[in-house]
Amino acid sequence: MGTFAYFPHTEEDIRVMLERVGVASMDELYADVPAEFIHKGEYDLPSAKSEDEVRAWFESLSSKNIKLKVFAGGGAYDHYTPSVIPYITSRSEFLTAYTPYQCEISQGTLRYIFEWQTMICNLTGLDVANASMYDGPTAAAEAMRMCVACTRKRKTVVASSALLPNVLATLRTYARYSGINLVETWDVTEAVAEGTLDLAGVIVPSINRFGIIENHTGLAGLVHEMGGLLVEYCDPSALAVVKTPAEWGADIAVGDGQSLGIPLCYGGPYVGFMACRNEWMRKLPGRIVGQTADASGRRAFVLTLQAREQHIRREKATSNICSNESLMALWCTVYLSIMGPEGMRRLNGLCYELSHYLHDQLLATGKFTDPFEGRPFLKEFALQPQCDTARLQQVLLDAGFFGALGTEEGYVTFCATERRTREEIDALVKVVKEAEL
Amino acid sequence: MRYYDKLIFELSRPGRSAFSLPSEAGSFKPTSGSIWRETPLDLPEVSEPDVVRHYTNLSQMNFGVDTGFYPLGSCTMKYNPKINEEIVSQFNGIHPLQPASTTEGVKAVYDFMDKALAEITGMKHFTFLPCAGAHGELTGLMLIREYHMSRGDSARTKIIVPDSAHGTNPASAAVCGLDVVVVKSRPDGLVDVEDLKPLLGPDIAGIMMTNPNTLGLFERDIKEIAELVHGCGGLLYYDGANMNPLLGVVRPGDMGFDVMHLNLHKTFSTPxxxxGPGSGPVGVSERLVHLLDKPRVSGFHGNFGVILRACAYILSLGRENIKLAGRLSTLAANYIKESLKDSFKLPIESVCKHEFVFDGLREAGEVTTLDVAKRLLDYGFHAPTIYFPLLFHQALMIEPTETESLQTLDEFIDVMHTIAKEASATPDLLKTAPHNTPIGRPDETTAARQPVLKYSRQ
Structure with a gap:
């Protein structure tokens, strides 16, 4: 005892505690557990490691990963992380805090969530946002469930086949077990216009999985006419320049906050966001922070509208979500504060210029054709390779680049963010040009 | 803690900025109006020092594990080791869709964690896709449904949940399309096996249990319950929120559970x-392994950054110390219970595990559990979980962990006794508490009736 850093107990402490409890040993505290269930012998785990040994263990593993220049997107984007963010989010008052149920000692958490909600509303143009979801795909799944909840007995949700594969896969999973009829289609307008569905909602990507900025003119009117809700799946970084869900007439906006400066980190932790029009406020899943005042009139923030949530409503709650991704919402909130409107405009401008440069240079190699010629894109685009995709991917990997993500149609997608330079793009293009593909 | 009343938007001045981008940027002009944003983007315009000072000031209105003790039932707020934070940045730059040949180190972390968690819990394999505990519950229930469906057993649409269960249990069941059937607790706080028996039948998908339960009591009839549920063709789900007292002592797999989740942000020390972010890996027994990858419940590979931290924790503890974690947490809980039961009502007299529940003060008068909780804040402690479980009107649910010293526990006990005395002597002091925090009790009714959910410029 007293020999392990995280356990403060001396032998004397343990003796005092056992005496107060009136037992002779800690094992006696488990006397009500059938003896056959007490684990005997050693656990098959490594022996305790010192801090330096832990460090070395991870260093040896991380050295087995290959660091690549990222020219891929597919739902995770290599944007720069301002140095301020990890500095702020690693403050232990934020990092080691519990969910802000005790509002009097959680005003820091509650205030940044309120700021996050405001920023998500401003990005999407919608009225109300929640405190966060796990990630973009699960936020989309919650939006699908919300469409059903808002339209009562309607059970059909139409999803565009141009949504990201991981969004579609997550929608399929949630639909499968909750009795939702998920219809995937390339032509959302046609599917809805037929008018034969008991339509609860429609989910479309603001920017689709080929990087194309979609035009949803007239869609919201049609969906509403058929009695459903329109959900836009968005890249929040791109919302600084592309038409907002509110401008398209959508009821709900969801997406992944990763593009707001969150490191790639092999897919997580990221953060989902969700916003909606006022009329659907009480159907939103998850936590919501609201402004009020204390008895002395000081502005105060609290978790509010909790009658929607699992700890109050149990099986009648709007969702089962409890812990979400609060610290990552702080990450994005600090990011958007750092970037401001001008930074977001400039960043998107860089993405636009660099990705179009990459696009044009790749086409000029003669090794690709453009299946979506003339369609607008911002940072990610799809090409049809005139060679073996696997060979192309390997050639890029060998040169230290990660790009040319394959799609099920046989296209490859590339992405260039503000972190890529023209020199890096030239180097990638040179590799493609010179390789025997 | 000091009150600070600004929002980042209120620091904004047109033309200020804090971003840092290559100077080449900026000539991009949208080509046509139809797909581009028309509404001006309202974000703060602030400098870098503004941002740092603002969020530092916000942080100083927050209480965390590094600030003080959280006696928070069912939440397992243990110390978050700092080495766990340090190692994460080594893995930041890896794209989730990178091919396996470039992510061997990542795979080794997942493999290690799969093996370690299987060893610790007695399950066969884990999926790491779920991002939190409730997400794990949902995933586990999907696996249970998938298991029955894969056998053509489609009538199993009901799930049994004890009345003392965490709120997420019935909520997760509902999201998974299952109807909740409640099984009652006996006066001794354990699942009533006689009440359970008539519920079992060909429509039962399974039972969700946490063991120890939310009263901190070990469900000692678990063997009989497992036999009964398995006997009717159902499966047993283990809610890992209360795993901490069993860490290094008892394995859910050995008790007959088929599916379980762990909260890495509770039992495995991640902040x-x-x-959030949390992580809720789901483990299954042998007969469900082939279904493990079926529910695609999140975008990529789960919260890898959280999994890394939990991995560092297991390496630091090692097989020697893991055996102590659960035992020490149980000792701490019993120590507090025995030290406070003179002042607080203990509805069930029994050895507890990691947590226990008081039903308010012995001499309460006008003073409620909420008042006690708020007064604790004045003394520099977080409040316990209150008004849960629902079995008792004035529930006050206390869970210390193995990382709290005897001095801290004694300070907490002293303060709780002081509050009990104050409740009789100066009840108004409690009814108006807290007094030493950045804000006093807020008006929650107005917050819900006239919701203000975002900042609007004056």
Whole structure:
């Protein structure tokens, strides 16, 4: 005892505690557990490691990963992380805090969530946002469930086949077990216009999985006419320049906050966001922070509208979500504060210029054709390779680049963010040009 | 803690900025109006020092594990080791879709964690896709449904949940399309096996249990319950929120559970982050392994950054110390219970595990559990979980962990006794508490009736 850093107990402490409890040993505290269930012998785990040994263990593993220049997107984007963010989010008052149920000692958490909600509303143009979801795909799944909840007995949700594969896969999973009829289609307008569905909602990507900025003119009117809700799946970084869900007439906006400066980190932790029009406020899943005042009139923030949530409503709650991704919402909130409107405009401008440069240079190699010629894109685009995709991917990997993500149609997608330079793009293009593909 | 009343938007001045981008940027002009944003983007315009000072000031209105003790039932707020934070940045630059040949180190972390968690819990394999505990519950229930469906057993649409269960249990069941059937607790706080028996039948998908339960009591009839549920063709789900007292002592797999989740942000020391990110890996027994990858419940590979931290924790503890974690947490809980039961009502007299529940003060008068909780804040402690479980009107649910010293526990006990005395002597002091925090009790009714959910410029 007293020999392990995280356990403060001396032998004397343990003796005092056992005496107060009136037992002779800690094992006696488990006397009500059938003896056959007490684990005997050693656990098959490594022996305790010192801090330096832990460090070395991870260093040896991380050295087995290959660091690549990222020219891929597919739902995770290599944007720069301002140095301020990890500095702020690693403050232990934020990092080691519990969910802000005790509002009097959680005003820091509650205030940044309120700021996050405001920023998500401003990005999407919608009225109300929640405190966060796990990630973009699960936020989309919650939006699908919300469409059903808002339209009562309607059970059909139409999803565009141009949504990201991981969004579609997550929608399929949630639909499968909750009795939702998920219809995937390339032509959302046609599917809805037929008018034969008991339509609860429609989910479309603001920017689709080929990087194309979609035009949803007239869609919201049609969906509403058929009695459903329109959900836009968005890249929040791109919302600084592309038409907002509110401008398209959508009821709900969801997406992944990763593009707001969150490191790639092999897919997580990221953060989902969700916003909606006022009329659907009480159907939103998850936590919501609201402004009020204390008895002395000081502005105060609290978790509010909790009658929607699992700890109050149990099986009648709007969702089962409890812990979400609060610290990552702080990450994005600090990011958007750092970037401001001008930074977001400039960043998107860089993405636009660099990705179009990459696009044009790749086409000029003669090794690709453009299946979506003339369609607008911002940072990610799809090409049809005139060679073996696997060979192309390997050639890029060998040169230290990660790009040319394959799609099920046989296209490859590339992405260039503000972190890529023209020199890096030239180097990638040179590799493609010179390789025997 | 000091009150600070600004929002980042209120620091904004047109033309200020804090971003840092290559100077080449900026000539991009949208080509046509139809697909581009028309509404001006309202974000703060602030400098870098503004941002740092603002969020530092916000942080100073927050309480965390590094600030003080959280006696928070069912939440397992243990110390978050700092080495766990340090190692994460080594893995930041890896794209989730990178091919396996470039991510061997990542795979080794997942493999290690799969093996370690299987060893610790007695399950066969884990999926790491779920991002939190409730997400794990949902995934586990999907696996249970998938198991029955894969056998053509489609009538199993009901799930049994004890009345003392965490709120997420019935909520997860509902999201998974299952109807909840409640099984009652006996006066001794354990699942009533006689009440359970008539519920079992060909429509039962399974039972969700946490063991120890939310009263901190070990469900000692678990063997009989497992036999009964398995006997009717159902499966047993283990809610890992209360795994801490069993860490290094008892394995859910050995008790007959088929599916379970762990909260890495509870039992495995990763920081709670003010409400996430968490991680809720789901483990299954042999007969469900082939279904493990079927529910695609999140975008990529789960919260890898959280999994890394939990991995560092297991390596630091090692097989020697893991055996102590659960035992020490149980000892701490019993120590507090025995030290406070003179002042607080203990509805069930029994050895507890990691947590226990008081039903308010013995001499309460006008003073409620909420008042006690708020007064604790004045003394520099977080409040316990209150008004849960629902079995008792004035529930006050206390869970210390193995990382709290005897001095801290004694300070907490002293303060709780002081509050009990104050309740009789100066009840108004409690009814108006807290007094030493950045804000006093807020008006929650107005917050819900006239919701103000975002900042609007004056």
């Amino acid at each position: 709670h982050g003010g409400g």
